[in-house]
Amino acid sequence: MKKxxxxxxxxxxxxxxxxxxxxxxxxxxxxxxxxxxxxGSKREDIILGDKSRVHCILVSxxxxxxxxxxxxxxxxxxxxxxxxxxxxxxxxxxxxxxTIVDNNNHSVNPEDRIKMQNSPWNSNFRKWRxxxxxxxxxxxxxxxxxxxxxxxxxTIGFNSIVAANTVVTKDVPPNSIIAGNPGxxxxxxxxxxxxxxx
Numbered sequence: 001m002k003k004x005x006x007x008x009x010x011x012x013x014x015x016x017x018x019x020x021x022x023x024x025x026x027x028x029x030x031x032x033x034x035x036x037x038x039x040g041s042k043r044e045d046i047i048l049g050d051k052s053r054v055h056c057i058l059v060s061x062x063x064x065x066x067x068x069x070x071x072x073x074x075x076x077x078x079x080x081x082x083x084x085x086x087x088x089x090x091x092x093x094x095x096x097x098x099t100i101v102d103n104n105n106h107s108v109n110p111e112d113r114i115k116m117q118n119s120p121w122n123s124n125f126r127k128w129r130x131x132x133x134x135x136x137x138x139x140x141x142x143x144x145x146x147x148x149x150x151x152x153x154x155t156i157g158f159n160s161i162v163a164a165n166t167v168v169t170k171d172v173p174p175n176s177i178i179a180g181n182p183g184x185x186x187x188x189x190x191x192x193x194x195x196x197x198x
Contacts, residue, residue: 009031010028010029013029013030013031013033014027014029017029017033017035019043020035020036020037020043021035021047021048021058022043022044022046022047022048023048024047024048024049024050024070025049025050025051025052026050026051027048027050027051027052027053027054028052028053028054028055029054029055030055030076032055032056032076032077033054033055033056033057034056034057034058035057035058035059036057036058036059036060037060038059038060038061038062038127039061039062039124039127039128039129040062040063041060041062041063041064042063045060045063045064045065045066045082046058046060046065046066046067047065047066047067047068048068048072049068049069049070049071049072049090050070050071051070051071052068052071052072052073052074053073053074054068054072054074055074055075055076055078056074056075056076056077056079056080056094057077057078057079057080058080058081059079059080059081059082060081060082061081061082061083061127061128061129062083062127062128062129064081064082064083064084064085064086064102064103064128064133065082065084065085065086065087066080066086067085067086067087067088068088069087069088069089069090069092069140070090070091071091072088072089072090072091072092072093072094073092073093073094074094074098075094075095075096075097075098075146076096076097077096077097078094078095078096078097078099078100079098079099079100079101080100080101081100081101081102081103081105081128082101082102082103083102083103083129083131083133084102084103084133084134084135084152085102085135085136086100086102086135086136086137086138087135087136087137087138088138089137089138089139089140089142089158090140090141091140091141092138092139092140092141092142092143092144093142093143093144094144095144095145095146095148095164097146097147098144098145098146098149098150099149099150100136100138100149100150101149101150101151101152102133102134102135102136102152102153103128103131103132103133103134103152104131104132104133104152105128105131106126106128106130106131107130107131107132108132112125116130132152133152134152134153135152135153136150136152136153136154136155137154138150138155138156139155139156139157139158139160139174140158140159141158141159142156142157142158142159142160142161142162143160143161144156144161144162145161145162145163145164145165145166146164146165147164148162148163148164148165148166148167148168149166149168150162150168151167151168151169154168154169154170154171154172155171155172156168156171156172157171157172157173157174157175157176158175159174159175159190159191160172160173160174160175160176160177160178160190161176161177161178161190162179162183163177163178163179163180163183163186165181166178166179166180166181166183167180167181167182167183168182168183169182170182170183172185173185173188175188175189175190175191176188176190177190
């Protein structure tokens with residue numbers, strides 16, 4: 001009975017989120033998954049690849065693109081927000097409470113921020129379209145630890161690891177471990193480490 005209920009609930013969630021994203025295969029959703037399309041974004045702006053596990057919040061504003069390739073896993077309470085372009089390639093695992101945002105959320109100019117603060121809560125001035133943004137690319141087989149933050153304009157190279165609580169402000173080369181705030185490379189060439197699973 002429990003298995004039947006679990007399958008039925010997955011079916012319900014898939015139908016619900018199919019209206020808000022393009023689903024390219026079987027996607028594992030949970031009750032905490034949220035997908036929001038704001039300020040002109042459409043279903044086609046969020047593409048989720050086959051065998052992905054999406055237990056997070058996805059927000060597209062002003063046609064910002066969020067693209068998951070196959071077998072991407074994202075944990076509980078993580079947040080991905082785009083007004084530009086975020087691409088996460090296959091085999092990437094993102095832990096709980098991770099933030100990935102391709103914009104500043106607001107203008108940096110003080111006069112713009114005064115206008116924003118003096119506008120109604122649902123005003124267009126509060127939308128991400130008035131912020132600086134740059135694309136984010138997370139390449140294949142990247143692991144991102146809990147409470148990490150990935151900032152705009154960053155590429156994280158394939159096979160790399162982002163340690164827990166790291167703030168990524170610059171590109172990360174492939175096969176590297178980055179840690180700290182701001183993040184810095186603490187280990188390179190991790191593909192040469194001993195293989196423990198044979």
